[in-house]
Amino acid sequence: MKVAKFGGSSVANATQIKKVGAIVKGDSTRKFIVVSAPGKRHKDDFKITDKLIELAIQHNQNKPHKNLVDTILNRFSEIIDELNIQSNIVYELEQSIESILNSKEPDLIKMDALKSLGEDNSAKIISEYLSSIGLHAAYLNPKDAGILVSNEPGKAQIFRESYDNLKTLRNEEGIFVIPGFFAYTMDGDLVTFSRGGSDITGSIVAAGVQADLYENFTDVDSVYAVNPTIVNQPKEILTVTYKEMRELSYAGFSVFHDEALIPAFKAGIPVCIKNTNNPNAPGTMIVAEKKPNEKCVVGIASDVGFCSLYVSKYLMNREVGFGRKLLHIFEDEEISFEHAPSGIDDMSVIIRQNQLTAEKERKILKRINDELHADMVKIHRNLAMVMVVGEGMTSTIGVAQKATTAIAEANVNIEMINQGSSEVSMMFGIQEIDINRAVQSLYTTFFE
Incomplete structure (x- = not known):
């Protein structure tokens, strides 16, 4: 049926x-x-x-x-x-x-x-x-x-x-x-x-x-x-x-x-x-499941219309609850986030740009400074997300190297990388203006 x-x-x-x-x-x-x-x-x-x-x-x-x-x-x-x-x-x-x-x-x-x-x-x-x-x-x-x-x-x-x-x-x-x-x-x-x-x-x-x-x-x-x-x-x-x-x-x-x-x-x-x-x-x-020996990478996906809010604070990693407090500010403004890559002293929150109105941006920046006492807060606009998609990436040697080389050969700068939380995709943040070159180069590398 x-x-x-x-x-x-x-x-x-x-x-x-x-x-x-x-x-x-x-x-x-x-x-x-x-x-x-x-x-x-x-x-x-x-x-x-x-x-x-x-x-x-x-x-x-x-x-x-x-x-x-x-x-x-x-x-x-x-x-x-x-x-x-x-x-x-x-x-x-x-x-x-x-x-x-x-x-x-x-x-x-x-x-x-x-x-x-x-x-x-x-x-x-x-x-x-x-x-x-x-x-x-x-x-x-x-x-x-x-x-x-x-x-x-x-x-x-x-x-x-x-x-x-x-x-x-x-x-x-x-x-x-x-x-x-x-x-x-x-x-x-x-x-x-x-x-x-x-x-x-x-x-x-x-x-x-x-x-x-x-x-x-x-x-x-x-x-x-x-x-x-x-x-x-x-x-x-x-x-x-x-x-x-x-x-x-x-x-x-x-x-x-x-x-x-x-x-x-x-x-x-x-x-x-x-x-x-x-x-x-x-x-x-x-x-439901991949067959044994099937090709790891199945597709190259891409989308535009993102922005990144970057927050830096010395010894952020020692401050219990910092990430929760930051994301709670977004929750209060009814903004959902797409990715949140972080380092020892910094954290980025990737959101859809159309969610961040001028009024919400003003409120969020003020609250981050007032409540979290950040050393630096910046917003990067007009970002594109490019994703190399395929199950089994974490157990396949060389996928990340191939992807980053392909993007570099297209003369495109990588603004951010996020893979750690996913076994199915590897995400690259780049400028919207570079999206076609990056995607074409990735396709050539993995499919031609």
């Missing part, structure tokens, strides 16, 4: 949905289908979820929003007309939008309710289309599926009982089409996962129904060893472990939401990334 999740590009229009129909019809073991909201039909197009978020913002600011509502409705109407299915979905969607906008709920609740409409109506359309081509398919709301989550709008966390609830669906007849991205609290309130959360739903469903395979359909044949916008025609990764894929996802690989694999990983379910436009391609298999 398989769970198949189809991303935004796979359900962007009627043409793509017909491909989804053919894929589901072509394999009777695909029993649970999880879908995203319609994505971009071409490079300059819009995603439905973006329009729904924009609608919520416009309404909150008391700005005109009729054009946005019409744009959303027209997109769904166009899909339904081209699929030639009879449905009240567009009318019901319009009523839902008006009901949410006119409700007295807090803005966060309204935002989640509006964001969920993309996936919800995508699932309704696809279930009706599958029925129209002769399949025994039905729409299944996450509440009816028993997917229960914490009451944290925009960042819901799954509750364990969800898996037991989903397990009861194993022996039900027919195909279930489930909208991704949102679920319900114990009190019956709708909340969403973080952005990209349809992948999370797919993984949760696969774990709950104890699927033999979780297929994640997107618009590429496989995961590549490096970002194809940086290196032309990079090698495909045919097999990768869960831990490796999570590192790659976190560090800029956009195929998977970085939280998505956790439920499948814990349940020991293999995952296959496949292409809706080329479903017969083997794809990339994500498995």
Whole structure:
């Protein structure tokens, strides 16, 4: 039995949905289908979820929003007309939008309710289309599926009982089409996962129904060893472990939401990334363990938009609780950190630059000086993180030497290195402007 999740590009229009129909019809073991909201039909197009978020913002600011509502409705109407299915979905969607906008709920609740409409109506359309081509398919709301989550709008966390609830669906007849991205609290309130959360739903469903395979359909044949916008025609990764894929996802690989694999990983379910436009391609298999003698390094990941806060204080290493106090300051300002490499007298905290507003920066610097009595505090902006990813690095001789040599040969200065806490990746902090040269040189070293 398989769970198949189809991303935004796979359900962007009627043409793509017909491909989804053919894929589901072509394999009777695909029993649970999880879908995203319609994505971009071409490079300059819009995603439905973006329009729904924009609608919520416009309404909150008391700005005109009729054009946005019409744009959303027209997109769904166009899909339904081209699929030639009879449905009240567009009318019901319009009523839902008006009901949410006119409700007295807090803005966060309204935002989640509006964001969920993309996936919800995508699932309704696809279930009706599958029925129209002769399949025994039905729409299944996450509440009816028993997917229960914490009451944290925009960042819901799954509750364990969800898996037991989903397990009861194993022996039900027919195909279930489930909208991704949102679920319900114990009190019956709708909340969403973080952005990209349809992948999370797919993984949760696969774990709950104890699927033999979780297929994640997107618009590429496989995961590549490096970002194809940086290196032309990079090698495909045919097999990768869960831990490796999570590192790659976190560090800029956009195929998977970085939280998505956790439920499948814990349940020991293999995952296959496949292409809706080329479903017969083997794809990339994500498995629990590496085979003996497999290549250590599987990919080079990279991402931009970081900054580093550097703190220096003589004999810092003897001061009990210094690191905790420093990180507590970030916690008070609701800023999460990515890495925290340290030395005897200094410590750096790497964060996403967009979290550090001018006001928060002023508060943090003042508190570090007032409470920690630091000798020096500096902020380095516009950093990029480049990660060499592969299980078994700590037991493989020469990986660090190869990586640092490759970066040096690209004439790139390394601002920081962090490996000690990870057996799966080696992280290098460099200036954003140097990222392409560094990545290209690393790819040549490890893959060519």
